[in-house]
Amino acid sequence: MTRTSEALLIPVTLILGVIFVAVCRMRLVDSDEGFYLLAAKSVFRGKLLYCDMFYNQMPLLPYFYGLWMKVGPATWSSGRLLAALLTTCLGGLLYCHVARLCRNWLAGCLAALLFASSCYVLAWYPLVKTSSLSVPLLFGAYMVLWEASTRKALVLAGLLLGLAIDTRLYLIVVLPIFLLYIYSRRRTFRTWRPPLDGSWGALP
Numbered sequence: 001m002t003r004t005s006e007a008l009l010i011p012v013t014l015i016l017g018v019i020f021v022a023v024c025r026m027r028l029v030d031s032d033e034g035f036y037l038l039a040a041k042s043v044f045r046g047k048l049l050y051c052d053m054f055y056n057q058m059p060l061l062p063y064f065y066g067l068w069m070k071v072g073p074a075t076w077s078s079g080r081l082l083a084a085l086l087t088t089c090l091g092g093l094l095y096c097h098v099a100r101l102c103r104n105w106l107a108g109c110l111a112a113l114l115f116a117s118s119c120y121v122l123a124w125y126p127l128v129k130t131s132s133l134s135v136p137l138l139f140g141a142y143m144v145l146w147e148a149s150t151r152k153a154l155v156l157a158g159l160l161l162g163l164a165i166d167t168r169l170y171l172i173v174v175l176p177i178f179l180l181y182i183y184s185r186r187r188t189f190r191t192w193r194p195p196l197d198g199s200w201g202a203l204p
């Protein structure tokens with residue numbers, strides 16, 4: 001990424017943040033948000049998902065939002081704010097990735113503009129829904145694998161993909177694509193074995 005692209009990262013991210021925070025404050029309540037917020041509050045009041053209450057999704061989202069509301073106000077506005085921050089992070093990652101691929105800050109800005117103006121993004125992401133968490137995690141896993149070739153990157157990408165699947169189960173369908181990509185670069189990710197003395201050491 002060029003110096004100009006790096007310099008514009010903070011302004012672009014701030015602009016995206018203003019847009020998504022405004023959207024999350026003005027958009028009407030979605031029918032699913034109350035269900036997810038109730039689940040998030042319940043898990044931190046001693047309830048167990050699937051046992052003490054009905055929950056038809058993977059378990060990460062209630063714990064993630066519940067932890068956010070535990071350290072802050074347990075309100076709908078607070079949950080919406082977290083969704084807007086996650087969407088902003090996703091837009092910032094998209095800007096960085098496109099700017100680095102095209103080696104052009106203008107391409108990154110255009111990608112961020114298209115992202116922020118997409119009706120699908122505005123309708124699904126800055127809300128208390130599974131998309132607000134699963135998509136940033138999934139894109140983060142893709143971005144790590146694409147832009148890095150170390151074993152640390154492989155572990156981090158696997159962790160992010162696992163967390164994305166733990167938010168929305170159908171994302172498991174992309175697992176074969178990740179595995180195929182890793183296999184195609186198997187010479188890059190050299191076999192790593194833990195040391196015999198039990199210290200795991202630093203990965204290159």
